[in-house]
Amino acid sequence: MPEGHTLFRLAADLQSAFGDRQVSATSPQGRFSESAALIDGRLVESAESAGKHLFLRFDNEQILHVHLGLIGGFRIASAPVSPPVGQVRLRLVGPSSYADLRGATTCELISAAELEEILARLGPDPLRSDADPERGFARLHKSGKSVGALLMDQRVLAGVGNIFRAESLFRARLHPLTPGNRISRRRWNALWTDLVALMAYGVETGRIDTVRSEHEPEVMGREPRVDKHGGEVYVYRRAGLACHVCGTRVKTQVLEGRNLYWCSTCQRRR
């Protein structure tokens, strides 16, 4: 589930497994062999995430940059090491655990300057303590594109994906086709504050739960139902089903190649 909270957890897990330890690095698939040789046997100094990007710093100034994309995965397992299964782009092996990277959109070694360029391109990440939500508002507010499209733009908000988009807009009672330049600062601040809480909860639990009684008085007392993606949500992938709050059937539409979900009663166009 590669939204920002997944990468944040992954970075913490990699730090725990390999931080301050020497690792062997190989590319069983072969596509990353030359680069893997440059970090083979080196010490992992730190692992961190920014939005959906993952960075591992090594003690020879090499930085591993990974973006999982839609289908990628980076799985950590305990020793003993098993033979690689499938297309393993990169395998890291530490003293007590190992990790296999598959299907990633990006797996490359970069310099500190290139890392800074990537961070500069990204909008504020609700999970990072150094995030400045004002930068996101500035980008959102000058665009006539829909807020549904802008929330998926990593230059506006880093780490928000299709689930957090659908759910945060529902919770804000905002119609996804509202133009960004019609979003007030007050509404943006509320959206940001909610995303900070939702994503932090995702880091804590490893799942996306947005229907929570402490946030939503109207659903208190109702038995929670876990959806197929592992959490409970209001609208995401619930097209044609009744809205948990008002009973209206949840709508769906493809927006810029991605499926959008919303309740036309709770999220009226203004």
Next chain:
DNA sequence: TCAAGATGATCAG
């Protein structure tokens, strides 16, 4: 057993 679709982003045209 197999095909389709998905939590993403980039590039060519």
Next chain:
DNA sequence: TGATCCTCTTGAT
């Protein structure tokens, strides 16, 4: 806007 990367889960057959 469509193709591409090429994994994993789900649902249909």
